């Protein structure tokens with residue numbers, strides 16, 4: 001009887017060990033398959049560049065002009081919605097681009113009008129993720145002032161600098177600057193939903209807190225949204241660094257990291273400002289699953 005009791009105690013102990021082991025395995029196993037994910041590309045404007053050599057500190061692209069696209073993205077994670085970048089300010093709608101300027105931005109449609117087409121109300125956006133603090137990525141952020149702003153910690157800090165770095169306009173994120181909405185400054189990489197499905201990846205260089213976004217779509221596979229680690233595909237081939245980047249060495253290191261991640265994961269790399277990459281995702285209002 002005593003032996004039986006001891007054996008039972010042992011087997012109960014063994015069972016609890018097994019249960020604990022299974023729980024640990026569950027914690028360490030990627031939960032990617034569980035997340036129901038969907039990704040839409042939105043039109044967030046375009047920027048005509050009068051002299052493309054302004055995007056090269058090695059004097060490449062002399063005499064070239066280029067229209068860069070400005071794109072934003074919506075990610076549905078189960079019942080949660082995240083916006084990735086918010087494009088150019090809606091005040092540009094209806095205005096002709098000023099072609100005398102080195103950079104001439106234009107916008108034809110705002111984000112809420114596009115969200116309406118896919119049945120999403122602006123107040124359903126719980127997270128506004130920002131690749132970096134430049135005006136062509138923060139433009140319509142304040143439309144979503146109930147959302148948590150996720151931005152690289154270095155870029156959140158730069159919004160408070162005096163003088164402000166090139167391209168940084170704190171007024172575009174006034175609700176968060178005023179403490180009226182929640183800010184989540186992201187240091188290093190961040191697993192946005194805690195299940196490995198959506199990752200903000202630290203890619204400093206263009207700005208102090210630049211990030212790219214990796215989305216593990218169940219059917220499409222991994223999609224890597226570049227932020228402004230590069231602005232167009234040629235920059236990848238020739239290690240192109242714009243002279244207005246904050247740090248040249250970090251820019252090159254981040255480009256190396258981004259390209260290696262794309263290769264290792266066989267991810268679809270979408271360069272957000274490259275009009276040639278629009279076709280890498282389904283045409284709106286269709287989504288990638």
Ligand SMILES: [Zn+2]
Pocket residue numbers: 134136137228273
């Ligand atoms: Zn940009």
